[in-house]
Amino acid sequence: MSAKASTTARSLAWLMCLAAIFVCAVGAWAQQMERAWAWQNPLPQGNAIYAVRFAPDKLTGWAVGADGVILRTKDGGFRWQEQHAATPVALYGLFVRDAKRAVAVGARGQVLTTDNGGSRWVLRQTGVKDHLFSVAFAADALRGWAVGSYGQIVKTADGGRTWTAQKSGVRAHLFSVSFADAGVGAAVGDAGALVTTRDGGATWTDRSVTPGLPFPSVAFARGSRKAVAVGLGGTI
Numbered sequence: 001m002s003a004k005a006s007t008t009a010r011s012l013a014w015l016m017c018l019a020a021i022f023v024c025a026v027g028a029w030a031q032q033m034e035r036a037w038a039w040q041n042p043l044p045q046g047n048a049i050y051a052v053r054f055a056p057d058k059l060t061g062w063a064v065g066a067d068g069v070i071l072r073t074k075d076g077g078f079r080w081q082e083q084h085a086a087t088p089v090a091l092y093g094l095f096v097r098d099a100k101r102a103v104a105v106g107a108r109g110q111v112l113t114t115d116n117g118g119s120r121w122v123l124r125q126t127g128v129k130d131h132l133f134s135v136a137f138a139a140d141a142l143r144g145w146a147v148g149s150y151g152q153i154v155k156t157a158d159g160g161r162t163w164t165a166q167k168s169g170v171r172a173h174l175f176s177v178s179f180a181d182a183g184v185g186a187a188v189g190d191a192g193a194l195v196t197t198r199d200g201g202a203t204w205t206d207r208s209v210t211p212g213l214p215f216p217s218v219a220f221a222r223g224s225r226k227a228v229a230v231g232l233g234g235t236i
Helices: 003-036
Strands: 049-054 061-065 070-073 081-083 091-096 102-106 111-114 122-124 132-137 144-148 153-156 164-166 174-179 185-189 194-197 217-220 227-230
Touching: 049 091, 061 091, 061 102, 102 132, 102 144, 144 174, 144 185, 185 217, 185 227
Parallel strands: 091 132, 132 174, 174 217
Antiparallel strands: 049 061, 061 070, 070 081, 091 102, 102 111, 111 122, 132 144, 144 153, 153 164, 174 185, 185 194, 217 227
């Protein structure tokens, strides 16, 4: 073998060694990442998930989504079990009071409640057919509000069993609702829509931003009557 051929062979050997080291390093990194993150979807199902909320114990939680899917976890989200939703429509919003009680809202004005940890979900009548995207409750977990398409707002005073419609004063889709207490609340939505109330929704005031981008979410700071709404384009 010539000196040139010998040098080429040694170079190829070094390149193969470096490639092997690289592959091993990538494999080790991938295994480490797999230990840090656990892939939860599509197990136990593959539908889109639109909302997830946890009980105060931080272990029990629910997730809801397309085609009426409801999932429940009892270990902080490591394992999930599918529950029977009693509806085929999409569920968009969720409120969890504790490990036993929860409320889900969704398409066609449908509301589901459970008081036994999800062993049984009950379909409640709201009297509306518009989609409901978000639900929020006061601290007593009895008085609550759900908002949805075309400015729809419905209220409950018994934990979600019965609902009555309220007038928001807007026709824009409302995507999110939040309440500081049983009186003060706000809802936001499409095209800068923003409505507020100080009397539990008996009256709503239109404070929409015009022209405005959609506001997907609004929330009150804990223990405060000040709310923050966030929107597209970095709007706050």
